[in-house]
Amino acid sequence: MIMKNYTKGEILLQAKDLSLSYGDQCILRTINFSIHDIIRPGFQQGQVVSLVGRSGIGKTQLFRVLSGLQKPGSGSITIRERKPTENADGSIEVFHERDVAPGDMGVIFQNYYQFGWRTVRQSLLLAARQNKALAGKEEDAIRHYTAQFDLSGTLHQYPRQLSGGQQQRVSIIQQLLKGSDFLLLDEPFSGLDVCVLDKVVELLLQVSLSDELKTLIIVSHDIATAVAISDTVFILGKKEGLPGSTIVREIDLIERGLAWERGVRQMKAFDDTIREIKECL
Amino acid sequence: MVFGQILLTLVLWQSCSGGLIPQPLKILSAAGHLFTTRLLLDNVLVSLLLTLQALVYSVVVTLLFTYLSVIPFFHAVAQFIVKCRYLTLTGLIFVFTLLTKDGSQLKLSLLIFGIVPFFTTSFLSVILHINKQEFELCQTLGYNRWQMLYEVIIVGKADQVFEIVRQNFAIAWMMITMVEGLSMSEGGIGALLIKYNKYNDLTNVLALQGVIFGIGLCFDYLLGVLRHWLFPYTKL
Numbered sequence: 001m002i003m004k005n006y007t008k009g010e011i012l013l014q015a016k017d018l019s020l021s022y023g024d025q026c027i028l029r030t031i032n033f034s035i036h037d038i039i040r041p042g043f044q045q046g047q048v049v050s051l052v053g054r055s056g057i058g059k060t061q062l063f064r065v066l067s068g069l070q071k072p073g074s075g076s077i078t079i080r081e082r083k084p085t086e087n088a089d090g091s092i093e094v095f096h097e098r099d100v101a102p103g104d105m106g107v108i109f110q111n112y113y114q115f116g117w118r119t120v121r122q123s124l125l126l127a128a129r130q131n132k133a134l135a136g137k138e139e140d141a142i143r144h145y146t147a148q149f150d151l152s153g154t155l156h157q158y159p160r161q162l163s164g165g166q167q168q169r170v171s172i173i174q175q176l177l178k179g180s181d182f183l184l185l186d187e188p189f190s191g192l193d194v195c196v197l198d199k200v201v202e203l204l205l206q207v208s209l210s211d212e213l214k215t216l217i218i219v220s221h222d223i224a225t226a227v228a229i230s231d232t233v234f235i236l237g238k239k240e241g242l243p244g245s246t247i248v249r250e251i252d253l254i255e256r257g258l259a260w261e262r263g264v265r266q267m268k269a270f271d272d273t274i275r276e277i278k279e280c281l
Numbered sequence: 282m283v284f285g286q287i288l289l290t291l292v293l294w295q296s297c298s299g300g301l302i303p304q305p306l307k308i309l310s311a312a313g314h315l316f317t318t319r320l321l322l323d324n325v326l327v328s329l330l331l332t333l334q335a336l337v338y339s340v341v342v343t344l345l346f347t348y349l350s351v352i353p354f355f356h357a358v359a360q361f362i363v364k365c366r367y368l369t370l371t372g373l374i375f376v377f378t379l380l381t382k383d384g385s386q387l388k389l390s391l392l393i394f395g396i397v398p399f400f401t402t403s404f405l406s407v408i409l410h411i412n413k414q415e416f417e418l419c420q421t422l423g424y425n426r427w428q429m430l431y432e433v434i435i436v437g438k439a440d441q442v443f444e445i446v447r448q449n450f451a452i453a454w455m456m457i458t459m460v461e462g463l464s465m466s467e468g469g470i471g472a473l474l475i476k477y478n479k480y481n482d483l484t485n486v487l488a489l490q491g492v493i494f495g496i497g498l499c500f501d502y503l504l505g506v507l508r509h510w511l512f513p514y515t516k517l
Contacts, residue, residue: 069417103423113414117437117514126432130423160517178422 006254009037010080010095012047012215013182018075019244020061027058028065029244031075033234035215038254045260046214048204050226053236054281058245062236063186063219068102079104082181082213105217106175106183110190112167114159120146120170121155124177131179138177145173149203165196172207181213189222201229223277227270231259235280249280303484312488320473325496328461328470332453335392339453340446342393343400347408348434359405365398374463384464391460396453403445407438440512447504454497 011034018031035049053059064070066077077100084094114123121142128138146152149169159167168188175183188204189197208216220226227233230253237248253259256269264270291305298304303311315321346362349355370391377394381387411433419429461471470493477485509516 067421069420102420105421107417107421109414109417111414113412113418115415115418115432115437117440117512127422158514158517160514175421 004040004254004257004260006038006040006045009039011035012037012080012213013100013217014078015066016076016078018062018065018077019073020058020065020070021073021244026244027061028072029242029246031062031246033247033250035217035232037213038231039212044209044212046208046211046216047232048208048216048218048230049232049234050218050220050230051234051236052220052223052226052277052281053245055221057236057238059219059221059236060186062245063184066100066217067105067107067184068100069107079182104180104182106178106180108168108171108175108183108185108188110186110188112164112171114167114170114174116159119156119158120151120162123159123170124174127174127177131177133179134177141177142173145176148206149173164191165199168200169203172203176207176210181211182215182217183207184217184219186219187221188218189220189225197225201225204229223274224265227253227258227273227277228264233273233277235277237281249277251277301483303487307484308487308491311484312491315485315488315492321470321492324468324470324473325492327468328457329496331388331392331461331469332450332457335389335396335453336446336450338389338393339396339400340442342397343404344442347401347404348430350405350408351430359401362398362401363405365394366402368398370395370459384466388460388464388467391463392453392456395456395460396449399449399452400445403449404438404442407441407445408434411438440508440515443504443508443511447501447508450500450504451497454493454500458493 014034015031018028019026020028035047038045038047051059051062061070065072068077078097079100081096081098081104082094083096084092085096087093115126118126124142124146125138128134128141134141142155143152146155149172151166151169151173154162154166154170159170162170172183185204188200192200204216204218208214218226218230232253233251234247235249235251236245238245239248251273253273256273258264258267258269258273261267295304295306346355346359350359373394374387374391377387377390381390415433415437416429419432424432457469458471458474461467461469462475465472465475470489474486474489474493477489
């Protein structure tokens, strides 16, 4: 096992004492975790974090809370926002910490939902126009991403004319064009055949390498694929005698030499990790 | 199949009827005669113009109240308009006569009053059944409330507004004959129909009914074609 040179920098996202209940039913209980900026000398390395858990454990609820679409019952989610502002003394402060709000995260829903009345180009343009950094260069950015994601030929098609894989890529590009540092994906591997699955994994890795602060949060019950692509895995489960789900384990895959490895599935440590996760569920 | 059934009905009608109910060939001949005169064309144009005018005003009023129905005060107003479907026009004609300045305005306002509750009911139902994900996608894109309203309700539901217009054109077209009877000086297909009916000219009455039916079907088809052309995704 070759140890890779890396350091963990600032906290990019922090969930603190997060809880969610519906009436008397506790869904999520005191969830605490943080995602750090991973710095690899010589690489533009983003972060890929997976939240795994059994079906019905509350993954989708956690996904909605993280995305800002649903307010938690208690607790908070803080993100480190890249927004250069000038202080009173004239110094420039680039990063600010604040609570997550709808629109902060790029969200890719499980069914890759897109507006049925907009063509691919129009949908992407809607997102690009929300990104001030792309002002005046929206069309160029769309051309660049669609070429990179093999979607140039679909620009004038409607979502219903696209395959599932194409719709997923459009959703990803749309959220990338919006310019959020965080990309939240709900079950991105569900219902994909083996060939498409490999392509999606490759695509997500490509996205994670596109920017130092790009952070992918994958919510999935496909443990093997989630481990193969991530640098950190959080396991959502239940603790005996306590209501609701919480993070029962954090696994640092970098420490185990399982992150950023192409042939990770062939490694013994990979199988051991999968077994370990399954035991936690 | 349908053509065969129609043909069979017409043959049976032709062979069995007599007396007071005119035979199809007689009606056809009367319709042919009507088409050769300017009378029919002029009156049809008057009626069509009035119907289209009423449709445009009704759409504007409907959209205004349904878009504003997101505000609690206007929600109650929109709900009241929906309930107005159960009001009959008969007792209200005098009130409308007092409120309007001439026959033309009376007909137009009655048509609008008759159409708007049905438009509002259909459009509120469309808004009520909007997929939650449409709003959530807007939220993830960082849209504010007005951007959401524009994207999801105005742009996103434009095709359904058009479909509601198509479906409710029938109501307007059905009402036209009734309101034209209230002020016959400007003519119109309804006025013509009442005139023939007054003299028990059943052949011409049925010929005119056929013309009204045919125009209604043509418009239904044309609006369908126009909808597919304007909103190509509705064909998918």
